[in-house]
Amino acid sequence: MSAKQACDSCTSSTCSSRPRDLQETDEQYAARQRLAERTAKIRHKILVLSGKGGVGKSTVAANLAMHLALNGRRVGLLDVDIHGPSIPRLFGLEGKATYMVGESMMPLEFSVNLKIMSIAFCLSDSDAALIWRGPMKIGVIRQFLADVEWGDLDYLIVDCPPGTGDEPLSAVQMLNDADGAVVVTTPQTISVDDVRRSISFCRKLSLPVLGVIENMSGFACPKCGEITDIFGAGGGEDMAKSMGVPFLGRIPIDPAVRETCDQGKPHAYYNSKTPSGLAFAAAFDPLLALPERECDGPQA
Numbered sequence: 001m002s003a004k005q006a007c008d009s010c011t012s013s014t015c016s017s018r019p020r021d022l023q024e025t026d027e028q029y030a031a032r033q034r035l036a037e038r039t040a041k042i043r044h045k046i047l048v049l050s051g052k053g054g055v056g057k058s059t060v061a062a063n064l065a066m067h068l069a070l071n072g073r074r075v076g077l078l079d080v081d082i083h084g085p086s087i088p089r090l091f092g093l094e095g096k097a098t099y100m101v102g103e104s105m106m107p108l109e110f111s112v113n114l115k116i117m118s119i120a121f122c123l124s125d126s127d128a129a130l131i132w133r134g135p136m137k138i139g140v141i142r143q144f145l146a147d148v149e150w151g152d153l154d155y156l157i158v159d160c161p162p163g164t165g166d167e168p169l170s171a172v173q174m175l176n177d178a179d180g181a182v183v184v185t186t187p188q189t190i191s192v193d194d195v196r197r198s199i200s201f202c203r204k205l206s207l208p209v210l211g212v213i214e215n216m217s218g219f220a221c222p223k224c225g226e227i228t229d230i231f232g233a234g235g236g237e238d239m240a241k242s243m244g245v246p247f248l249g250r251i252p253i254d255p256a257v258r259e260t261c262d263q264g265k266p267h268a269y270y271n272s273k274t275p276s277g278l279a280f281a282a283a284f285d286p287l288l289a290l291p292e293r294e295c296d297g298p299q300a
């Protein structure tokens, strides 16, 4: 079935390409059309999820975007962590601001083929706490997808806040044809338990799980080289196996990862040949060759 036929017969209430609803206002219809037009220019959409905070989800999202860009892909990185945006820091873009060109918001460019957008680029005070309820957050995410001048992209990477709340749910619904999610965990049981919920969230939304990454998996002592499994090891891999989803790889704890993050220098760019840099690359390489995806009908 062609994409056009699929759209004509589709009854999804969330897809941005569906025919006009009778109860839709002109404004709502125009907003939905804008969203459909923008997202149609993006070939692959990947959400990065985690069950809990602090497991390295933003670090993985930033380095995944960087790895894809280093391999010649045109990449957008969208930070939908409205309450704790950390992507600007990871790229040394703190304090920078978006600006408007016509009706479009301009993303910041880390390099010519890596564009970045975050709520932090819209705030005059980066330390301000946003006390927003669901509808406001959903409105901002819609704007980031519909009104940002992403242009033609090979990949959009969406860094979601931890858990299964409004932000990942809205992003999945607005990107009706996302390729899937990369789920980040650490090896210890408590994190792995939380990530099971992320996987069942994906299943409920018919969002494929592209793979699990076990971050902070083992620490190689820089003095003696001995590997210590500070948080245990293999928990993410075992969980991926038991839940029938792909396992993409383990990333060791490496002080240089934290240092490059703090300095705003993406590890995948500055330390690509270190063991941790190579581990990131090996985990991300399968995502360079995603099959083309056609919308396959309504979501749950």
Ligand code: ADP
Pocket: 050, 052, 053, 054, 055, 056, 057, 058, 059, 060, 086, 215, 216, 217, 251, 252, 253, 254, 255, 256, 257, 258, 259, 261, 262
């Ligand atoms: P999350 O997005 O899950 O809250 P972050 O990506 O912000 O987590 O990472 C939390 C902290 O852990 C950051 O200081 C980051 O630099 C550090 N970190 C992430 N992965 C690693 C790693 N493999 N080795 C060392 N530090 C890491």
